[in-house]
Amino acid sequence: MKLWYSFIKELQLSSKSWYFYIEIGMACVLLLILVFVIPAESDDKVDEYLYAGGLPRDYQELLYRGILDEEDEPIPGKRVEIEVEDDSYEALLFVTDTRNLYFVENLEAVRTLADKEGAIGIEIVTGKEGSLIYRYYLQGYESLKLKNLYRLLHNDAVNPEFIRRHLEVQTVKSLGEESLSLNNKENVLPVFLTYNGSMMGLFIIAAYIFLDKQEGIIRAYAVTTSSIWHYLLSKVGVLTVTMITTSLLIVVPLMGFEVNYLNLLALVITSAFAFSSLGLLVTTYYRNMMQSFGVFYILIVAMMVPSITYFLPGFEPRWVQWIPTYHLLEGFKDIIAGGGNGPYILKISLGFVLGGLLLFVYANHRFKKTLTLS
Amino acid sequence: MISVKNLYHSYTKDEKFAVDDVSFEIAKGEIFGFLGPSGAGKSTTQGILTGLLPLQRGEVRVAGYDVKHIKRAMFNEIGMSFEQSNVYSKLTGKENLEFYRRLFDVKTREPRELLDLVGLGGKGDIKAGEYSKGMKHRLTFARSMINHPTLWFLDEPTTGLDPAIAAQIKNIIKEQNRKGVTVFLTTHNMFIADELCDRVGFIVDGKLLLVDSPKNLKLQYGEKFVEVEYLKEGGLAKESLSFVGKEDIARLKTILDHYEIQTMHTKEATLEEIFIKVTGRELV
Numbered sequence: 054m055k056l057w058y059s060f061i062k063e064l065q066l067s068s069k070s071w072y073f074y075i076e077i078g079m080a081c082v083l084l085l086i087l088v089f090v091i092p093a094e095s096d097d098k099v100d101e102y103l104y105a106g107g108l109p110r111d112y113q114e115l116l117y118r119g120i121l122d123e124e125d126e127p128i129p130g131k132r133v134e135i136e137v138e139d140d141s142y143e144a145l146l147f148v149t150d151t152r153n154l155y156f157v158e159n160l161e162a163v164r165t166l167a168d169k170e171g172a173i174g175i176e177i178v179t180g181k182e183g184s185l186i187y188r189y190y191l192q193g194y195e196s197l198k199l200k201n202l203y204r205l206l207h208n209d210a211v212n213p214e215f216i217r218r219h220l221e222v223q224t225v226k227s228l229g230e231e232s233l234s235l236n237n238k239e240n241v242l243p244v245f246l247t248y249n250g251s252m253m254g255l256f257i258i259a260a261y262i263f264l265d266k267q268e269g270i271i272r273a274y275a276v277t278t279s280s281i282w283h284y285l286l287s288k289v290g291v292l293t294v295t296m297i298t299t300s301l302l303i304v305v306p307l308m309g310f311e312v313n314y315l316n317l318l319a320l321v322i323t324s325a326f327a328f329s330s331l332g333l334l335v336t337t338y339y340r341n342m343m344q345s346f347g348v349f350y351i352l353i354v355a356m357m358v359p360s361i362t363y364f365l366p367g368f369e370p371r372w373v374q375w376i377p378t379y380h381l382l383e384g385f386k387d388i389i390a391g392g393g394n395g396p397y398i399l400k401i402s403l404g405f406v407l408g409g410l411l412l413f414v415y416a417n418h419r420f421k422k423t424l425t426l427s
Numbered sequence: 428m429i430s431v432k433n434l435y436h437s438y439t440k441d442e443k444f445a446v447d448d449v450s451f452e453i454a455k456g457e458i459f460g461f462l463g464p465s466g467a468g469k470s471t472t473q474g475i476l477t478g479l480l481p482l483q484r485g486e487v488r489v490a491g492y493d494v495k496h497i498k499r500a501m502f503n504e505i506g507m508s509f510e511q512s513n514v515y516s517k518l519t520g521k522e523n524l525e526f527y528r529r530l531f532d533v534k535t536r537e538p539r540e541l542l543d544l545v546g547l548g549g550k551g552d553i554k555a556g557e558y559s560k561g562m563k564h565r566l567t568f569a570r571s572m573i574n575h576p577t578l579w580f581l582d583e584p585t586t587g588l589d590p591a592i593a594a595q596i597k598n599i600i601k602e603q604n605r606k607g608v609t610v611f612l613t614t615h616n617m618f619i620a621d622e623l624c625d626r627v628g629f630i631v632d633g634k635l636l637l638v639d640s641p642k643n644l645k646l647q648y649g650e651k652f653v654e655v656e657y658l659k660e661g662g663l664a665k666e667s668l669s670f671v672g673k674e675d676i677a678r679l680k681t682i683l684d685h686y687e688i689q690t691m692h693t694k695e696a697t698l699e700e701i702f703i704k705v706t707g708r709e710l711v
Contacts, residue, residue, distance in 0.1 A: 058529040062518075069517040269513030273570070276477055276507040277530035278499040422481060 055279040059287035063261075067291045070264075072257050076249075080299035083245050087307055093236040099152045102144070104163045105177040116177065116185075117147075117156060130156075137165050163190060235390050238307060243385035244360055247378055250300045251324035252356055254292040256349055258332040261288055263342050271420070282417045289329040289413070296325040308389065316388050316398045323402040324381050327409030334412050337419035380404070428578055428609040429453040429476065434485035436471050445471045447633035449485075453626075455577075458600070458610040460624035462617065462698075464708055468633040469613045470510075470582065476611065477507055477580055490578045503533045506576030510583040510613075512563035516556030520547055520566050523555055524573060531574040541569040546595060561588050568596060572603070579603065582613045597623060617698035627698065631706045641698055648704055649696030653679060657686040667694075 067073045103120075105113050117130075133146045135155065142162035144155040157163055163174035167190035174190035187207045191200070205211055265271055274284050300321045304312060331352070339345035359379035362369045363386075373379050384401045387394045429452065436446040446468045453459045463469050474480035476489050478497045487494040490504040514523045524538035542551045545565040550558070555566060564587055571579065584600065585593040600623055604610055614620055620627050621641050628638040639647070651670045656663060666682070668675040670693075682688070696704075703709060 055530055058526065062515075062526045065522075066515065066517050268516060269509065269511055270515060272479060272509065273507075273513045273527070273567075274530070275479055276502055276505065277527065278502045278532050279530040280499060 056283045056286060059279065059283050060290045063287045063291040064294065067261070067295070070261075072260055073295060076253065076257065076295050076299050077302070079249055080302040083249055084303050084306060087238050087241065087245070087303070091237050091241055093238050098148075098150075099173065100155065101152055101173050101175065102155045102157055102163050102166045103175045103177060104157050104160050106158060106160065107176075107178045112179075113156075117145075120154070135162065135166070137162075137169050140165060142166075167192070235386070239389050242303065242307065242389050243382050244363065245303055246300050246321070246385045247324075247381045248357070248360075249303075250296045250321060251381060252328050252353070252378065253299075254289075254296055254325045254329040255332040255335075255352065255356075257295070258288055258292050258329045259336050259345060259349065260342065261291075262333065262336040263340075263345075266336075266340065281420050282413075285333055285413070285417055285420060289326055289333070292329045293322055293325040296321055304389075311391060312388050313391070313393070313395075316395065317385075319402045320381070320384050320388065320398060320405075323405035323409065324377075327377070327405040327412065330409045330412035330416055333416040334419065337416055337423055377405070377408070428455045428457070428490060429459075429611065430486070430488040431472075431476070432486040434472065434475065434482075434487060436468075436475060436480065436483050438471075440483075444633050446475070449630070449633070449635045451628055451635060451638050453609060453611065455609055456604070456607050457625045458604050458612060458623050460620035460627035461611065461613045461630060462615065462620055462627050462702065463630035464615055467630045469615075469630055471633075472630070473580055473582060473611065473613050477505065478502075500532070503531055503574060504576060505578045505580060506571035506574060507580045508568045508571035508582060508584055510586060512560070512567045514555045514563055514566050514570070517554060519552050519554050520558070520562075521551035523566060524570055527570050528573050533574055535573050536575060538573075541572060542566075544572075544599060545569045546592060561592060564588060565592065565596070568599075576608065578609045578611070580611045580613070583616070584612070584614075585616065585619055586614075593619075617702060621698045629702055629706055631708050637705055644698065644701050645695055648701045651693065651695050653691060653693050655679070655682055655691045656689040657682055658689060659686055663689060 105116055108116065128147050128149060130145045130147045133144050133155070135142045135144050135157070142157055142159070142165075144157045144162070147154040147156075157166075160176055163176055166172040167174035171192055176188040176190070178186050178188065180186040185207075187203070189203055271281075271284065275281060297318065300317070304317065332349075335345055335348050335352070338348075356376060356378045359373055359376050359382055362373050362379065363382045380401045384398050386392075387397060431452070432450050434446055434449040435444050437444050449468070449472060451459075461469050461472065471480065475482055475487060475494065478494060478501070482494050490501055492498055492501040492504075514520075515526070518526065520542055521538050524541060528535035528538065539548070539551065542548050545568055547562060547565055547569070550562065555563060558566065568581075568584055571581070579600075581600065585596050588596060597619065600610060600612075604623075610623075612620065612624060624641060626638060626640050627644070629636045637644075652667050652675075653670065654665070654667050656665045658664070664686075666678070668679045670676070
């Protein structure tokens with residue numbers, strides 16, 4: 054009962070503190086970003102600006118058709134006006150599945166677009182014996198591989214038909230398990246859940262504890278028949294409730310009934326418990342937020358490393374897997390993608406429970422030894 | 428009610444003791460004053476007695492419980508009023524007391540009754556954060572009575588209070604003591620100790636130098652004297668004369684016979700003067 058009273062009192066206190074509303078507010082902001090800013094499917098078409106005005110008109114037509122014939126279906130072109138700062142340029146636009154091709158009417162347009170807009174510009178001129186020369190306007194940061202590819206593409210010594218035929222007979226097989234596919238919004242969701250949800254407990258619980266330390270509350274609590282672990286667990290409980298609220302606030306409007314909420318709650322609750330316990334432990338070594346800031350900073354940066362792996366799967370050294378947020382991200386990803394990998398979620402949750410329990414027990418031990426006189 | 432034998436405590440866990448071989452006993456129903464300057468070891472001793480600090484060396488029994496292996500039930504018996512107010516500033520005075528009463532396993536006092544007792548009757552629904560320093564102190568004091576403690580630890584209970592409120596607090600302490608509550612009073616205010624305590628202990632640099640009743644201490648170390656003001660050669664003269672020395676008694680007779688007395692007061696040594704005499708230290 055005392056644990057319950059403490060928990061209710063902590064809820065009451067947190068509802069009167071800024072941190073609670075900042076968390077809820079942040080969740081709302083993230084939700085708005087997900088709904089209105091991040092597109093579900095990204096427009097990954099490349100804008101290419103070509104100038105072939107130096108060629109005879111008939112030859113230009115042939116060239117355009119030649120380039121566009123590579124597409125499956127004939128595409129109608131439309132006249133557009135491109136505005137770059139104070140200048141505007143006429144162009145003929147062809148939209149294909151993979152790119153937006155602008156045939157501009159003067160070379161200055163290509164140069165300006167490459168210079169001011171960071172676009173890929175191509176100037177096509179005739180060389181000796183009527184051969185075509187492609188002059189690319191790049192940004193300077195392109196890799197040597199890409200530059201060589203352009204060289205290869207326009208090298209008459211290489212038979213382009215041979216390359217095309219070779220590519221068509223190649224089959225690509227995935228050796229791993231079926232990969233989970235997420236749209237852009239869904240792909241960002243695990244990151245928000247991990248860093249604004251579960252991991253925030255680490256930081257916010259410290260704020261609550263240091264506030265209590267400042268007011269000397271823990272000493273008053275220590276001379277009652279209630280145990281210190283009641284006090285600590287009620288703080289963790291409040292953080293867990295906050296994390297559940299913020300997580301659901303983001304997931305429900307976006308995913309509706311498409312996710313397994315049982316798995317989601319299991320992961321949110323256990324990870325909130327583990328990270329809050331870690332936060333508790335850190336607070337036993339310091340008197341205030343200022344003193345502990347360095348440690349929290351290092352911990353948060355370390356916990357953010359797996360997000361690099363998350364967005365760049367090519368970077369996945371073994372040591373990253375030792376960082377808890379790696380599994381948290383993967384777990385949330387599985388849940389959001391509807392992967393249904395229940396045993397994996399259970400394994401991660403169990404890991405967080407055990408880790409959290411160890412941290413909590415040690416934090417409680419240290420609190421009893423150190424906090425009462427601060 | 429309290430038994431302390433050969434108590435030692437070191438914050439640095441070496442031979443630099445904040446409490447150095449302290450022993451004393453406090454009987455049920457007694458008001459015991461633990462007196463000393465800042466940093467003398469008063470709060471450390473009190474911290475150990477209330478379980479706020481671990482017992483490193485020595486034997487301590489509080490309200491029948493061995494402090495080495497503290498049981499939570501011990502806290503049903505004790506009340507603790509801290510020197511620095513420590514209440515939830517975001518909760519009202521009443522909410523603070525309502526919450527704390529639920530943390531005990533015994534019958535507790537009504538928050539309203541306690542608030543009335545310490546003069547916060549009309550302020551119970553105001554957030555403690557909006558209280559003045561003195562009001563917070565009174566709320567902390569009231570909270571320490573919520574579980575009907577039989578042993579009451581009071582750390583500087585009148586510090587920062589205006590004289591009227593301080594008198595009210597002293598009356599509450601006397602009243603509780605009359606009901607049989609044992610009081611362990613930690614203070615550097617010798618006047619409140621003199622007024623309230625059955626016995627006092629002087630602690631300096633972690634060592635308990637002396638334990639006795641204020642009356643015995645005054646008899647043993649104090650010297651009664653008279654302070655007299657009289658007219659002499661058109662001006663006002665002032666002298667302090669002992670009741671003990673023959674010369675001083677003769678001098679007093681001379682003054683009474685030959686001069687016009689303006690004021691005359693008998694005085695006895697204060698606890699503070701005795702403290703300085705015994706320990707050689709000021710109570711700062």
